[in-house]
Amino acid sequence: xxxxxxxxxxxxxxxxxxxxxxxxxxxxxxxxxxxxxxxxxxxxxxxxxxxxxxxxxxxxxxxxxxxxxxxxxxxxxxxxxxxxxxxxxxxxxxxxxxxxxxxxxxxxxxxxxxxxxxxxxxxxxxxxxxxxxxxxxxxxxxxxxxxxxxxxxxxxxxxxxxxxxxxxxxxxxxxxxxxxxxxxxxxxxxxxxxxxxxxxxxxxxxxxxxxxxxxxxxxxxxxxxxxxxxxxxxxxxxxxxxxxxxxxxxxxxxxxxxxxxxxxxxxxxxxxxxxxxxxxxxxxxxxxxxxxxxxxxxxxxxxxxxxxxxxxxxxxxxxxxxxxxxxxxxxxxxxxxxxxxxxxxxxxxxxxxxxxxxxxxxxxxxxxxxxxxxxxxxxxxxxxxxxxxxxxxxxxxxxxxxxxxxxxxxxxxxxxxxxxxxxxxxxxxxxxxxxxxxxxxxxxxxxxxxxxxxxxxxxxxxxxxxxxxxxxxxxxxxxxxxxxxxxxxxxxxxxxxxxxxxxxxxxxxxxxxxxxxxxxx
Amino acid sequence: xxxxxxxxxxxxxxxxxxxxxxxxxxxxxxxxxxxxxxxxxxxxxxxxxxxxxxxxxxxxxxxxxxxxxxxxxxxxxxxxxxxxxxxxxxxxxxxxxxxxxxxxxxxxxxxxxxxxxxxxxxxxxxxxxxxxxxxxxxxxxxxxxxxxxxxxxxxxxxxxxxxxxxxxxxxxxxxxxxxxxxxxxxxxxxxxxxxxxxxxxxxxxxxxxxxxxxxxxxxxxxxxxxxxxxxxxxxxxxxxxxxxxxxxxxxxxxxxxxxxxxxxxxxxxxxxxxxxxxxxxxxxxxxxxxxxxxxxxxxxxxxxxxxxxxxxxxxxxxxxxxxxxxxxxxxxxxxxxxxxxxxxxxxxxxxxxxxxxxxxxxxxxxxxxxxxxxxxxxxxxxxxxxxxxxxxxxxxxxxxxxxxxxxxxxxxxxxxxxxxxxxxxxx
Numbered sequence: 001x002x003x004x005x006x007x008x009x010x011x012x013x014x015x016x017x018x019x020x021x022x023x024x025x026x027x028x029x030x031x032x033x034x035x036x037x038x039x040x041x042x043x044x045x046x047x048x049x050x051x052x053x054x055x056x057x058x059x060x061x062x063x064x065x066x067x068x069x070x071x072x073x074x075x076x077x078x079x080x081x082x083x084x085x086x087x088x089x090x091x092x093x094x095x096x097x098x099x100x101x102x103x104x105x106x107x108x109x110x111x112x113x114x115x116x117x118x119x120x121x122x123x124x125x126x127x128x129x130x131x132x133x134x135x136x137x138x139x140x141x142x143x144x145x146x147x148x149x150x151x152x153x154x155x156x157x158x159x160x161x162x163x164x165x166x167x168x169x170x171x172x173x174x175x176x177x178x179x180x181x182x183x184x185x186x187x188x189x190x191x192x193x194x195x196x197x198x199x200x201x202x203x204x205x206x207x208x209x210x211x212x213x214x215x216x217x218x219x220x221x222x223x224x225x226x227x228x229x230x231x232x233x234x235x236x237x238x239x240x241x242x243x244x245x246x247x248x249x250x251x252x253x254x255x256x257x258x259x260x261x262x263x264x265x266x267x268x269x270x271x272x273x274x275x276x277x278x279x280x281x282x283x284x285x286x287x288x289x290x291x292x293x294x295x296x297x298x299x300x301x302x303x304x305x306x307x308x309x310x311x312x313x314x315x316x317x318x319x320x321x322x323x324x325x326x327x328x329x330x331x332x333x334x335x336x337x338x339x340x341x342x343x344x345x346x347x348x349x350x351x352x353x354x355x356x357x358x359x360x361x362x363x364x365x366x367x368x369x370x371x372x373x374x375x376x377x378x379x380x381x382x383x384x385x386x387x388x389x390x391x392x393x394x395x396x397x398x399x400x401x402x403x404x405x406x407x408x409x410x411x412x413x414x415x416x417x418x419x420x421x422x423x424x425x426x427x428x429x430x431x432x433x434x435x436x437x438x439x440x441x442x443x444x445x446x447x448x449x450x451x452x453x454x455x456x457x458x459x460x461x462x463x464x465x466x467x468x469x470x471x472x473x474x475x476x477x478x479x480x481x482x483x484x485x486x487x488x489x490x491x492x493x494x495x496x497x498x499x500x501x502x503x504x505x506x507x508x509x510x511x512x513x514x515x516x517x518x519x520x521x
Numbered sequence: 522x523x524x525x526x527x528x529x530x531x532x533x534x535x536x537x538x539x540x541x542x543x544x545x546x547x548x549x550x551x552x553x554x555x556x557x558x559x560x561x562x563x564x565x566x567x568x569x570x571x572x573x574x575x576x577x578x579x580x581x582x583x584x585x586x587x588x589x590x591x592x593x594x595x596x597x598x599x600x601x602x603x604x605x606x607x608x609x610x611x612x613x614x615x616x617x618x619x620x621x622x623x624x625x626x627x628x629x630x631x632x633x634x635x636x637x638x639x640x641x642x643x644x645x646x647x648x649x650x651x652x653x654x655x656x657x658x659x660x661x662x663x664x665x666x667x668x669x670x671x672x673x674x675x676x677x678x679x680x681x682x683x684x685x686x687x688x689x690x691x692x693x694x695x696x697x698x699x700x701x702x703x704x705x706x707x708x709x710x711x712x713x714x715x716x717x718x719x720x721x722x723x724x725x726x727x728x729x730x731x732x733x734x735x736x737x738x739x740x741x742x743x744x745x746x747x748x749x750x751x752x753x754x755x756x757x758x759x760x761x762x763x764x765x766x767x768x769x770x771x772x773x774x775x776x777x778x779x780x781x782x783x784x785x786x787x788x789x790x791x792x793x794x795x796x797x798x799x800x801x802x803x804x805x806x807x808x809x810x811x812x813x814x815x816x817x818x819x820x821x822x823x824x825x826x827x828x829x830x831x832x833x834x835x836x837x838x839x840x841x842x843x844x845x846x847x848x849x850x851x852x853x854x855x856x857x858x859x860x861x862x863x864x865x866x867x868x869x870x871x872x873x874x875x876x877x878x879x880x881x882x883x884x885x886x887x888x889x890x891x892x893x894x895x896x897x898x899x900x901x902x903x904x905x906x907x908x909x910x911x912x913x914x915x916x917x918x919x920x921x922x923x924x925x926x927x928x929x930x931x932x933x934x935x936x937x938x939x940x941x942x943x944x945x946x947x948x
Contacts, residue, residue, distance in 0.1 A: 140740030
């Protein structure tokens with residue numbers, strides 16, 4: 001009764017007089033009475049600050065129907081639900097839930113004892129999110145075409161720059177969003193050096209040894225590399241690996257778009273390779289650039305783009321190949337691996353080609369006829385470029401918008417053939433310090449040792465071949481500065497001739513270029 | 522001879538390659554087939570399996586109401602209007618009532634809107650009654666079966682109980698005259714007075730163009746774990762004060778039995794739960810970046826959030842005890858959504874994180890199925906597999922009519938004078 005009257009009083013404008021079913025004669029008296037009561041309640045509420053009528057109603061209703069109630073475990077010590085709510089509204093919710101007659105499933109506002117995030121659950125949720133996102137990437141990332149395994153073929157051998165190059169390739173392969181099989185062919189047999197580097201990759205590695213040592217000239221090295229690659233292709237054939245074969249020479253640099261693009265290859269594809277024929281001699285580089293500019297005027301129009309790859313006509317059909325122009329380097333190119341001269345690529349480098357691994361398989365099913373049978377390939381006939389695997393080179397698919405995009409870069413940089421480096425790049429046992437020669441003033445030892453380790457390598461040309469080798473901090477207390485010096489053979493790096501090396505980290509004592517040799521204490 | 526055979530082959534190939542222009546949402550996501558308890562019926566074509574006769578009622582029952590308030594076309598109860606429009610131009614419509622299997626009465630009972638856009642159901646019983654009296658007196662088909670082969674679309678909160686407050690609705694019960702008819706409604710809850718056996722539950726109306734215009738690329742990573750936008754405590758609501766003012770039609774639910782408040786109290790400072798009452802403009806985009814979307818019950822158990830979650834590929838977390846979801850016999854909701862009891866709301870985070878990732882991925886694949894998304898929508902013009910067709914499929918599955926549908930001569934089962942006195946007044 002009271003409910004319907006209050007109902008009516010709030011909704012008299014919007015509702016039809018459908019639900020008012022009070023008798024006519026007593027209507028006026030009752031109306032006045034309820035009006036007076038209502039005004040009284042309003043005044044009391046104004047004084048108290050909340051809706052007093054609710055409380056009364058609650059008490060009236062709760063007594064007879066308390067047996068129906070599922071008493072809500074509403075903790076009174078909890079803060080109010082929302083900042084802008086008055087406390088009565090919390091009661092309102094409670095009132096509402098407890099005053100309803102429909103009991104199906106009513107629970108009140110259930111709050112657990114510690115309503116704060118549980119770190120275990122948070123971690124689990126993050127793992128779920130990660131899994132979902134990985135699935136999304138797998139489905140949508142490749143444009144939905146389905147991802148094929150990338151089979152990377154890398155010929156390598158142990159030398160100073162191997163760690164530099166192989167780590168670069170490895171990091172690129174680790175970032176590839178598809179499955180990767182990495183076939184590492186090593187000249188000179190399987191070695192621990194290479195094995196320890198590639199073990200960190202986390203991708204599936206097939207480490208194959210090759211029984212020939214890497215020769216000392218670029219030309220011979222190219223030939224041996226070809227044989228090594230063919231050896232790897234034979235592994236693909238024997239193990240029936242399925243995917244896209246690409247040739248990741250260890251000193252090359254690949255862009256991530258390269259791996260996305262090669263997913264599109266059907267049988268045999270070619271991409272444009274940026275050729276970085278670096279001479280190693282900065283001055284000579286500059287000179288050669290000028291010379292090249294002069295030459296361009298003299299010689300007939302030749303493409304001086306350092307790019308090797310497919311050439312297309314206007315309708316995106318393959319018509320030929322862009323080949324690196326070696327003329328400017330005629331007679332000045334490097335012959336030996338550590339020559340200070342430009343290292344030139346072959347006519348067509350292997351790294352610019354990708355192929356479907358099924359080309360190499362034995363069964364002739366669905367293999368196009370313009371592909372030679374790989375098993376019958378005679379290596380001694382001189383396989384120069386991957387086009388020798390084909391009967392018809394015109395069937396090559398140009399990738400990367402028909403060769404317009406350069407997706408990887410070719411570079412050959414090596415140290416001197418006899419340069420040494422610590423095995424596994426771990427300094428163990430600690431090397432001995434060398435002391436500055438008589439020309440360099442030796443600084444006094446500062447009283448307290450600095451806390452940070454300093455790496456410092458400096459080179460100098462000339463008579464004083466002094467190298468300060470960093471050491472473990474523990475050893476330094478034992479070693480004194482005045483030790484017998486040992487002169488080490490200088491490592492002549494092709495890049496740094498006249499400059500002294502600056503220390504790599506930013507600790508307090510930084511040596512200036514005025515040849516202050518500092519020792520860590 | 523040879524030429525004709527080639528032409529036939531050519532035509533056959535064309536037919537084979539003609540694709541249905543479905544509502545293109547997911548481009549190449551792997552999907553899974555959806556088979557409900559009625560089998561793989563989402564793609565069934567109802568044309569040819571049933572015939573529907575549409576009564577020509579005076580426009581005061583439908584068109585005039587719509588003219589008075591065109592907001593009815595965009596709110597979540599608009600299904601009744603679009604259903605009529607669809608049936609008028611559908612191949613299942615027949616102009617010969619003798620051959621019809623089902624009869625449709627187009628009366629818009631949910632179009633009397635407050636200034637805020639919420640429908641008032643107080644005149645609806647009288648409107649419905651008046652419409653039925655009209656068809657009973659002008660056509661013999663109602664009296665033949667007392668409405669057992671007629672169907673009505675009643676998309677309001679509690680269906681044909683015609684009230685927005687649960688206790689009042691239960692008190693009124695289903696309109697007595699509709700006791701034998703089939704009801705197409707959005708409300709569905711087991712063991713509830715307002716759900717008649719044999720009703721077809723449909724999703725609430727959600728505007729298809731509006732949702733499609735907010736699609737984001739599928740590779741945008743889903744980084745929100747749980748998402749919810751809506752009211753937790755209805756500040757403006759006053760059960761004694763009647764209907765409530767809210768600034769957003771979507772979020773006006775109350776009577777939520779504490780479930781929403783429990784969600785807020787337990788998880789308001791949990792970084793995994795992106796829940797708030799703020800309604801951002803990027804609401805649809807955010808849903809596409811979420812893995813789970815909460816669909817707690819509000820005023821009534823159903824919610825348009827379910828439709829939005831399905832369209833945007835977000836796994837719906839349904840917190841409503843005993844709810845009956847749309848097309849429950851055709852869509853396996855247990856495989857697609859997550860059901861949480863209202864009493865388990867405080868442990869929602871544990872429940873959700875303990876779902877194995879493979880199960881989550883499978884649910885997402887099921888949600889990505891275009892026929893699933895299509896079944897939740899009421900597009901104009903109608904497309905194959907959409908909610909209209911699912912309703913017709915549901916009606917077709919109830920055929921052929923049982924013998925008891927047809928009354929013997931003189932038999933009367935309906936009580937024309939039952940119900941509150943106020944309902945008996947003419948409209």
